[in-house]
Structure formats: structure tokens, C-alpha cells
Amino acid sequence: MNSPVTRSAHHDDATGVPDDPVATTSALARIDFGVAVPALLLILGIAAWAMFGRDSFDVASTSSFSWLVNDMGWAFILMATVFFFVMFGIAFSRYGHIKLGRDDEKPEFSTPSWVAMMFAAGMGIGLLFYGPYEPLYHYREGVPGHAKHEVGTAFATTLLHWGPVAWATYAIVGVTIAYGTFRLGRPQLISAACIPLIGERRANGWLGKLIDIAAIFVTVFGTAMSLGLGAGQIAAGLTAVGWIDGTTVTVMLGAIGVLAVAYLASAMSGVARGVQWLSNTNMLLAGAVAVFILVFGPTVAILNTIPTAAGSFLDQAFEMLGRSAGSVDGTAGEWMGSWTIFYWAWWVSWTPFVGMFLARISRGRTIREFTVGIVIVPTVLVLVWFAIFGGTTIQMERSGDSVWGDGSPEAMLFNMLGELPFPGVVSVIVVVLLATFFITTADSASTVMGTMSQRGRVNPTPWVTGIWGLMTTIIASVLLLSGGTDILNSLQTIIIVAGAPFLLVVIALMLSLAVAVQEDPMFLEEKEARKAYVRLLREQRNRERRGVIDDSAHSGSITADAPEDLAKKWG
Structure with a gap:
């Protein structure tokens, strides 16, 4: 399996598309200081403000959060739906069979490795954090317009947040980048992917640099969100197995520090050797844990949950997509900010990282294959995952063996494992799984940020990758210090504020894709042949x-x- 950068560059005779656009742009490998330096200064400035001006930082972030949820939440809700329908509209139109590469090109990675990498990079830590927690929360507390203890509604809401709408947001960014890079030979940059909409001159000018700076900025904060969740849950796991006395900020910072060394080493080893190996390991471990819970947990209840969850999601989809801060007589705003709007902002903040990573591993696949693989396959896996983890915690709640405890989401997974056989051994395996997901997430993000700061170089310079990995570590540490042990609320606030402006860029990418495919070389040839x-x-x-x-x-x-x-x- 070759890394893209190792291939020779030539042009396909039929389409004129470069065989390897990355190899043809080796001169662009130097650092773009107009992007890297402002992004670095902005990130360090935010970190310093959060550390040394905590009161003013809290006031500013809280005010921005309230404004975004109450006044701009509708934009996230509306565009999430638009992304989904546009993505599938293009995929199942005549443009769906366009290759993300040459017309005769084969996929670079095998399908199992491709699924493993996209799944691990897309949602790994979050699934372990929210898997046993979110369905149980909605079951216990209810959702706007619904009563408590509605199992179907609890799972429908969870699948709204983690299912096809979320993955379609990733897909719209990933396919636009892959199309521009591997089909048209452009640099692997967010700004370059916007060329069909803003033009090449603007993409290479100040507007393009601003787009790439914003992409690096939201990638750092989106990744830091996941690392903060992972550090908190790792600390809870170490507490559960008796290796430490309790979850503290110091312990979480220690976990981040130790794992930072591992993910920096992995990121510098390259996609094929680092991320692919770890992603396959993640999938094996995650599958083993899920099967263990299915077998030794409430098996029948879990199996019953799968059709209940799928049917309830389909039944309530349009109701959920239309829910906003003004729903339920204007009382849904607080809930929306903590759940749906938070998720849409989180996924948007992850789109530069996940979208570019998905593009990087999807060369040689068609737009239709990309869409089905990126949206449908993970959705099915997410459905089964939440049915196993959430179905178990809800069944325990019903039978009087509640794992809710003090409501701490970090500890809920280990509370659940404590009610099953071999709690110590399985908890250790889960801690290892959290660590590998942690490494994979930060590994992929660091590599992508290196690419964005080196003018689209697919395999960025190792020390550049290391700098961005270090910045992510710093931001994750600062967010933990500023939020204390109330990890979730502080991270939710920051991620909505940081990710909101990038929604405009994702909209631009969607429009760029719609414009670009109409001018694809294959269709231009057909148009000319038709005219002749x-x-x-x-x-x-x-x-x-x-x-x-x-x-x-x-x-x-x-x-x-x-x-x-x-x-x-x-x-």
C-alpha cells in the first residue's frame, strides 16, 4: 500500500487529470507563514486569555454562547438538514459516478481499513463517552415536547445527533476536498476546494488564507474538545479499577501529557503506518467490548432496542429536524444549546479535520460510494453501538440497578461495566481503547493541520505536525483548567463559540461542489460530443x-x- 506522495506524477490521457496532484505540487510543500503564523498566534492568544483573564473570558464566551443559541441556532439546524439532502442529491444524481481521482483509479485503502479509519477519526472518543450516557439522559429527563421514560424518543434523539445528518456534514466537506485534490489536481486545502465558488485569485489571496486560518483554528478547538472528554473518562476508568483515588484536573492533565507523546510519535509516522494500524486496533477493541456487553448484558433488551431505535428515528426525524429554541412555547432553548445545537457546532468544528482526513483516505472512490460509505455505514454502526451501550444502561435503570450515580457522564461507562462480569479486566481494556482513540484523533488532526499550514502537502513535515499537536495539547489543557471538573459544560460552551463562524465555510464548500461537478471533465467531454x-x-x-x-x-x-x-x- 503506497502513500500518495511516493507515486510518480503523470497525467491521465483520457481526462487530463493529474495522476497524483500532490506529487506535482512539491514546490508548495514549504510552510505558508501567512496561514501558520496568524493561526498560531490566535490559538496562543485564546489560550493566554483563558488562563490569565479567566473572568473576562468566561463572560465573553458565555455571552457569545447565549447569543448563538438563542439568535443563530436556527442556522445550524437548517443547514444540517440542507447538507444531508444536498449530499444525497448529488450522490444519487448522474454526478454520483464521478471518481475522486482518475476514471480508472482504484481505491488506495481496502474497504475495511477505510471504514475503520473514518469511524475512528470521526467519532471514536465521543461514542465511548456518550454511548451509555446520552440515551439514558434522554430517557430519564425527557426531550422538549416529550415525556420522560420514552425509550423510542431517547434513541431517536441520540441518532439524530450521531447518525446520518452528522456524517453528511462531514461528507460534504470531505468529498469537496477530495474532488478538488484528486480529480482536479488542486492543493489539499479548504481554500482550494472553494475555488469553484470564489475563484482562484481570491482562493490564493487574503480570503483563501482567512479560510485556512479558520480551518486550523476550529480544528484545534474541536479536537481539544474530544481530548478533554477522553482525559476525563480515562481518569474515571483509572479510578474504577483502583489505580488512582479519584478524578481530578491534575490526573486529567497527566493523561493528556502521557498520551501526547504517543500521538505525536504516531502522527509523525504517516497515515499508512500510524493512523491505519491504530484505527484497525481501535475497531477490534471496540468490537470486542461491544460483543462482550451484548453477550453478558441484557441481550434481549439490546436486540429489541435496535428496531425500536431505527423506527423511532424514522418516525420522528422531521419533528426533530424542525425543533429549535422557539419550540415548546419557547422553552427548548436551554436544552437545544446543551444538545442539538452543541452537536451541530461540534461537527462543524470537526469538518476541516475529519473532512480533509476522509478526503485523504478516499482517493479512487466514486462520489456515490463515498457518500454511502461515509453516511450509511457509520450510521448503522452508530445505531448498533448505542443500542448496546444505551440499551444496557436503560435496562439497568428500569430493573432498579441504575448506573446514573451522581450523573457524571465520565464515570457512567465504568459504572455500567461494574454491573457486568469481569469488571476489572474489561475496564482496563476500555481504558486502553480510550487511549488509542485519543491517539488516533489527535494523530489525524495534527497531520491535517500540518497539511493546511504547508499549502496542501499531503505528508507534512514531521516537526510541523508536532507543533500543531502541541497546540492541541495546550488548548485541551487550558480548557480543563478553566472548566475545572465540570468538563462537559465548559467544553460545550467553547466549542459552539469557536465552531460557529466556520459554518459559513462549510456552506461555501457545499456550493463549490454543486458548481464543480457540473463542469467535470467527463461531462464537458460529453457536452462537446453531444454538440458535435x-x-x-x-x-x-x-x-x-x-x-x-x-x-x-x-x-x-x-x-x-x-x-x-x-x-x-x-x-
Whole structure:
């Protein structure tokens, strides 16, 4: 399996598309200081403000959060739905069979490795954190417009947040980047992917740099959110197995520090050797844990949950997509900020990192294959995952063996494992799984930020990757210090504020894709062939009118002069 950067560069004779656009742009590998330096200063400035001006930082972030949820939450809700329908509209239109690469190109990674990498990079830590917690929360507390203890509603809401709508947001960014990079030979940059909409001159100018700076900025904060959740849950796991006395900020910072060394080493090893190996390991461990819970947990209840969850999601989909801060007589705002709007902002903040990473591993697949693989396959896995973890905690709640405890989401997974056989051994395995998800997430994000700061270089310089990994570590540590042990609330506030402006960029990418596929080389050739055929047919009819050709010539002239395939298609 070759890394893209190791291949030779040549052009495909049929389409003119570069065989390897990355290799043809080796001169662009130098650092773009117009992007890297402002992004670095902005991130360090935010970190310093959060550390040394905590009161003013809290006031500013809380005020921004309230404004975004109450006044701009509708934009997140509306666009999440639009992304989903546009993505599937393009995928199942005539543009769906366009290759993300040459017309004859094969996928670089096998399908199992491809699924493993996209799943681990897309949601790994979050699934372990929210798997046993979110369905149980909605079951216990209810959702706006619904009563408590509605199992179907609890799972429908969870699948709204983690299912096809979320993955379609990733897909719209990933496919736009992959199309521009591997089909058209452009640098692997968010700004370059926007060329069909803003033009090449603006993409290479100040507007393009601003887009790439914003992409790095939200990637750092989106990744820091996941690392903060992972550190808190690792600390809870170490407490559960008796290795430490309790979860403290110091313990969480220690976990981040130790794992930072591992993920920096992994990131510097490259995608094929680092992320692929760890992602496959993640999937094996996650699958083993899920099967263990399925077998030793409430098996029948879990299996019953799968059709209940799927059916309830389909039944309530439009109701949930239309829910906003003004729903339920204007009382849904606080809940929306803690759940749906938070998730949409979180996924938007992850789109530069996950989208670019998905693009990087999806070369050679069609737009339709990309969409089905990125949206449908993870959704099915998410459905089964939440049915196993959430179905178990809800069944325990019903039977009087509640794992809710003090409501701490960090500890809930280990509370659940404590009610099953072999709690110590399985808890250790889960801590290892959290660590590998932690490493994979930070590994992928660091590599992608290196790419964005080096003008689209697919394999960025190791020390550049290391700097961005260090920045992510610093931000995650600062967020933990500023939020104390109330990890979730502080991280939710920051991620909505940091991710909101990037929604505009995702909209621009969606429009760029819609424009670009209409001008794809394959369709341009078809358009020119169609014009030539119509012109030939018109000339033939003119000759007939003038009596230039006889009946025998007329019977075979179209297929004789026009290409056979075009005659069949348009004749």
C-alpha cells in the first residue's frame, strides 16, 4: 500500500487529470507563514486569555454562547438538514459516478481499513463517552415536547445527533476536498476546494488564507474538545479499577501529557503506518467490548432496542429536524444549546479535520460510494453501538440497578461495566481503547493541520505536525483548567463559540461542489460530443433538404459518421 506522495506524477490521457496532484505540487510543500503564523498566534492568544483573564473570558464566551443559541441556532439546524439532502442529491444524481481521482483509479485503502479509519477519526472518543450516557439522559429527563421514560424518543434523539445528518456534514466537506485534490489536481486545502465558488485569485489571496486560518483554528478547538472528554473518562476508568483515588484536573492533565507523546510519535509516522494500524486496533477493541456487553448484558433488551431505535428515528426525524429554541412555547432553548445545537457546532468544528482526513483516505472512490460509505455505514454502526451501550444502561435503570450515580457522564461507562462480569479486566481494556482513540484523533488532526499550514502537502513535515499537536495539547489543557471538573459544560460552551463562524465555510464548500461537478471533465467531454453530434445531424438534414444525398446514404450516415456510443445514446 503506497502513500500518495511516493507515486510518480503523470497525467491521465483520457481526462487530463493529474495522476497524483500532490506529487506535482512539491514546490508548495514549504510552510505558508501567512496561514501558520496568524493561526498560531490566535490559538496562543485564546489560550493566554483563558488562563490569565479567566473572568473576562468566561463572560465573553458565555455571552457569545447565549447569543448563538438563542439568535443563530436556527442556522445550524437548517443547514444540517440542507447538507444531508444536498449530499444525497448529488450522490444519487448522474454526478454520483464521478471518481475522486482518475476514471480508472482504484481505491488506495481496502474497504475495511477505510471504514475503520473514518469511524475512528470521526467519532471514536465521543461514542465511548456518550454511548451509555446520552440515551439514558434522554430517557430519564425527557426531550422538549416529550415525556420522560420514552425509550423510542431517547434513541431517536441520540441518532439524530450521531447518525446520518452528522456524517453528511462531514461528507460534504470531505468529498469537496477530495474532488478538488484528486480529480482536479488542486492543493489539499479548504481554500482550494472553494475555488469553484470564489475563484482562484481570491482562493490564493487574503480570503483563501482567512479560510485556512479558520480551518486550523476550529480544528484545534474541536479536537481539544474530544481530548478533554477522553482525559476525563480515562481518569474515571483509572479510578474504577483502583489505580488512582479519584478524578481530578491534575490526573486529567497527566493523561493528556502521557498520551501526547504517543500521538505525536504516531502522527509523525504517516497515515499508512500510524493512523491505519491504530484505527484497525481501535475497531477490534471496540468490537470486542461491544460483543462482550451484548453477550453478558441484557441481550434481549439490546436486540429489541435496535428496531425500536431505527423506527423511532424514522418516525420522528422531521419533528426533530424542525425543533429549535422557539419550540415548546419557547422553552427548548436551554436544552437545544446543551444538545442539538452543541452537536451541530461540534461537527462543524470537526469538518476541516475529519473532512480533509476522509478526503485523504478516499482517493479512487466514486462520489456515490463515498457518500454511502461515509453516511450509511457509520450510521448503522452508530445505531448498533448505542443500542448496546444505551440499551444496557436503560435496562439497568428500569430493573432498579441504575448506573446514573451522581450523573457524571465520565464515570457512567465504568459504572455500567461494574454491573457486568469481569469488571476489572474489561475496564482496563476500555481504558486502553480510550487511549488509542485519543491517539488516533489527535494523530489525524495534527497531520491535517500540518497539511493546511504547508499549502496542501499531503505528508507534512514531521516537526510541523508536532507543533500543531502541541497546540492541541495546550488548548485541551487550558480548557480543563478553566472548566475545572465540570468538563462537559465548559467544553460545550467553547466549542459552539469557536465552531460557529466556520459554518459559513462549510456552506461555501457545499456550493463549490454543486458548481464543480457540473463542469467535470467527463461531462464537458460529453457536452462537446453531444454538440458535435447535433451539429452533424443538422448538417445531414440540411443536405437532405437540398437533395444532396439519396435514400441509401441516408439510412446509414448517422452511425457511419457519429461515434457508435453517441449514436446509441442520443440517436
